Amino acid sequence: MSALKIEKGTSKHSAYDLRDPNVEVIETHTIAAIVDNEPGVLARVIGLFSGRGYNIDSLTVAEVDHTGHTSRITIVTTGTPAVIEQIKAQLGRIVPVHEVHDLTAEGDAVERELALFKVAGTGDKRVEALRLADIFRANAVDSTLESFVFELTGTPSKIDAFADLMRPLGLVEVARTGVAALARGAR
Structure with a gap:
Protein backbone atom coordinates (compact mmCIF):
# COMPACT_ATOMS: atom_id res chain seq x y z
CA MET A 1 0.00 0.00 0.00
CA SER A 2 1.20 3.46 -0.81
CA ALA A 3 1.10 6.48 1.48
CA LEU A 4 -2.22 7.37 -0.17
CA LYS A 5 -3.65 3.93 0.70
CA ILE A 6 -4.06 3.04 -2.98
CA GLU A 7 -3.86 -0.70 -3.61
CA LYS A 8 -1.92 -2.17 -6.52
CA GLY A 9 -4.03 -2.33 -9.66
CA THR A 10 -6.09 0.70 -8.80
CA SER A 11 -5.69 4.25 -9.97
CA LYS A 12 -5.75 7.45 -7.94
CA HIS A 13 -7.57 9.00 -10.92
CA SER A 14 -10.44 6.52 -10.96
CA ALA A 15 -13.03 5.22 -8.55
CA TYR A 16 -12.93 1.80 -10.21
CA ASP A 17 -10.80 -1.22 -9.35
CA LEU A 18 -9.06 -2.05 -12.62
CA ARG A 19 -7.74 -5.45 -11.57
CA ASP A 20 -8.97 -8.63 -13.21
CA PRO A 21 -10.54 -10.59 -10.32
CA ASN A 22 -9.44 -13.90 -11.89
CA VAL A 23 -5.71 -13.05 -11.94
CA GLU A 24 -3.51 -13.53 -8.87
CA VAL A 25 -1.48 -10.41 -8.05
CA ILE A 26 2.29 -11.00 -7.98
CA GLU A 27 3.88 -8.86 -5.28
CA THR A 28 7.46 -8.13 -4.29
CA HIS A 29 8.18 -8.38 -0.56
CA THR A 30 11.23 -7.71 1.59
CA ILE A 31 11.51 -10.22 4.41
CA ALA A 32 13.99 -9.94 7.29
CA ALA A 33 14.84 -12.90 9.53
CA ILE A 34 16.96 -12.90 12.68
CA VAL A 35 18.78 -16.23 12.90
CA ASP A 36 21.50 -17.95 14.90
CA ASN A 37 24.92 -17.28 13.43
CA GLU A 38 25.99 -20.89 12.97
CA PRO A 39 27.05 -23.09 10.07
CA GLY A 40 24.27 -24.35 7.82
CA VAL A 41 21.55 -21.82 8.69
CA LEU A 42 21.81 -19.95 5.40
CA ALA A 43 21.79 -23.25 3.50
CA ARG A 44 18.57 -24.25 5.29
CA VAL A 45 16.90 -20.93 4.45
CA ILE A 46 17.96 -21.12 0.81
CA GLY A 47 16.90 -24.76 0.70
CA LEU A 48 13.41 -23.74 1.80
CA PHE A 49 13.17 -21.46 -1.24
CA SER A 50 14.73 -23.78 -3.81
CA GLY A 51 12.87 -26.86 -2.57
CA ARG A 52 9.53 -25.19 -3.16
CA GLY A 53 10.41 -23.38 -6.38
CA TYR A 54 10.41 -19.87 -4.90
CA ASN A 55 12.79 -17.30 -6.33
CA ILE A 56 15.11 -15.02 -4.36
CA ASP A 57 15.57 -11.65 -6.08
CA SER A 58 18.04 -10.33 -3.49
CA LEU A 59 19.79 -11.85 -0.49
CA THR A 60 22.01 -10.21 2.12
CA VAL A 61 23.38 -11.75 5.30
CA ALA A 62 25.53 -10.33 8.08
CA GLU A 63 26.11 -10.84 11.77
CA VAL A 64 24.26 -8.14 13.71
CA ASP A 65 24.97 -9.16 17.32
CA HIS A 66 28.43 -10.51 18.12
CA THR A 67 27.64 -11.36 21.74
CA GLY A 68 24.30 -13.02 20.94
CA HIS A 69 25.73 -14.70 17.81
CA THR A 70 22.78 -13.69 15.64
CA SER A 71 22.68 -12.67 12.00
CA ARG A 72 20.11 -10.85 9.91
CA ILE A 73 19.05 -12.33 6.58
CA THR A 74 17.24 -9.91 4.26
CA ILE A 75 15.44 -11.55 1.35
CA VAL A 76 13.55 -9.88 -1.49
CA THR A 77 11.16 -12.30 -3.18
CA THR A 78 8.07 -12.25 -5.36
CA GLY A 79 4.86 -14.22 -5.29
CA THR A 80 1.13 -14.14 -4.74
CA PRO A 81 -0.06 -13.05 -1.28
CA ALA A 82 -0.67 -16.70 -0.39
CA VAL A 83 2.88 -17.69 -1.43
CA ILE A 84 4.38 -14.82 0.61
CA GLU A 85 2.40 -15.93 3.68
CA GLN A 86 3.58 -19.51 3.15
CA ILE A 87 7.22 -18.37 2.89
CA LYS A 88 6.95 -16.41 6.15
CA ALA A 89 5.29 -19.31 7.96
CA GLN A 90 7.86 -21.83 6.76
CA LEU A 91 10.76 -19.51 7.63
CA GLY A 92 9.37 -19.16 11.15
CA ARG A 93 9.36 -22.95 11.60
CA ILE A 94 13.09 -23.36 10.92
CA VAL A 95 14.68 -23.99 14.33
CA PRO A 96 17.55 -21.41 14.28
CA VAL A 97 15.19 -18.62 13.10
CA HIS A 98 14.21 -16.29 15.97
CA GLU A 99 12.11 -13.64 14.17
CA VAL A 100 10.58 -13.15 10.73
CA HIS A 101 9.39 -9.72 9.60
CA ASP A 102 7.70 -8.85 6.32
CA LEU A 103 8.95 -5.27 6.01
CA THR A 104 6.68 -4.65 3.01
CA ALA A 105 3.51 -5.65 4.86
CA GLU A 106 4.43 -4.14 8.24
CA GLY A 107 4.68 -0.58 6.96
CA ASP A 108 7.28 1.78 5.58
CA ALA A 109 10.85 0.56 5.36
Missing part, protein backbone atom coordinates in the same frame (compact mmCIF):
# COMPACT_ATOMS: atom_id res chain seq x y z
CA VAL A 110 14.15 2.03 4.25
CA GLU A 111 15.78 -0.08 1.53
CA ARG A 112 19.27 0.54 0.16
CA GLU A 113 21.70 -1.30 -2.05
CA LEU A 114 25.36 -0.69 -2.86
CA ALA A 115 26.66 -1.23 -6.39
CA LEU A 116 29.97 -0.87 -8.20
CA PHE A 117 29.98 -0.06 -11.93
CA LYS A 118 32.98 -0.36 -14.24
CA VAL A 119 32.60 1.96 -17.23
CA ALA A 120 35.16 2.03 -20.04
CA GLY A 121 35.25 4.85 -22.55
CA THR A 122 37.09 7.83 -23.92
CA GLY A 123 36.22 11.30 -25.16
CA ASP A 124 32.60 12.40 -25.00
CA LYS A 125 31.41 9.10 -23.51
CA ARG A 126 33.87 9.51 -20.63
CA VAL A 127 32.69 13.07 -19.96
CA GLU A 128 29.01 12.00 -20.12
CA ALA A 129 29.66 9.12 -17.69
CA LEU A 130 31.20 11.57 -15.21
CA ARG A 131 28.29 13.98 -15.63
CA LEU A 132 25.70 11.27 -15.00
CA ALA A 133 27.66 9.96 -12.02
CA ASP A 134 27.55 13.45 -10.53
CA ILE A 135 23.78 13.67 -11.06
CA PHE A 136 23.26 10.30 -9.35
CA ARG A 137 25.78 11.19 -6.59
CA ALA A 138 27.95 8.21 -7.51
CA ASN A 139 31.56 8.31 -6.33
CA ALA A 140 34.43 7.52 -8.66
CA VAL A 141 36.43 5.07 -6.51
CA ASP A 142 38.91 4.10 -9.24
CA SER A 143 40.05 5.85 -12.39
CA THR A 144 42.40 4.99 -15.23
CA LEU A 145 42.88 6.59 -18.63
CA GLU A 146 40.41 4.09 -20.11
CA SER A 147 37.87 3.43 -17.34
CA PHE A 148 36.13 4.42 -14.11
CA VAL A 149 34.71 2.39 -11.25
CA PHE A 150 31.72 4.17 -9.73
CA GLU A 151 30.22 3.41 -6.32
CA LEU A 152 26.50 4.10 -5.91
CA THR A 153 24.18 3.62 -2.94
CA GLY A 154 20.42 3.89 -3.27
CA THR A 155 17.18 2.09 -3.88
CA PRO A 156 17.23 -0.85 -6.29
CA SER A 157 15.34 1.25 -8.85
CA LYS A 158 18.02 3.97 -8.65
CA ILE A 159 20.73 1.34 -9.20
CA ASP A 160 18.80 -0.03 -12.21
CA ALA A 161 18.32 3.45 -13.68
CA PHE A 162 22.04 4.26 -13.38
CA ALA A 163 22.97 0.95 -15.04
CA ASP A 164 20.56 1.62 -17.91
CA LEU A 165 22.13 5.03 -18.53
CA MET A 166 25.71 3.69 -18.33
CA ARG A 167 25.18 0.82 -20.83
CA PRO A 168 25.50 2.96 -23.97
CA LEU A 169 28.48 4.77 -22.42
CA GLY A 170 30.58 1.61 -22.03
CA LEU A 171 29.32 -0.28 -18.97
CA VAL A 172 31.62 -3.30 -18.64
CA GLU A 173 30.71 -4.88 -15.30
CA VAL A 174 28.35 -4.46 -12.34
CA ALA A 175 28.61 -5.82 -8.78
CA ARG A 176 25.61 -5.42 -6.44
CA THR A 177 25.36 -6.17 -2.72
CA GLY A 178 21.65 -6.90 -2.56
CA VAL A 179 19.04 -5.02 -0.54
CA ALA A 180 19.57 -4.07 3.09
CA ALA A 181 16.36 -2.89 4.76
CA LEU A 182 15.05 -1.67 8.11
CA ALA A 183 11.54 -0.72 9.19
CA ARG A 184 11.00 3.00 9.69
CA GLY A 185 10.07 4.40 13.08
CA ALA A 186 10.64 3.18 16.62
CA ARG A 187 9.19 -0.33 16.24
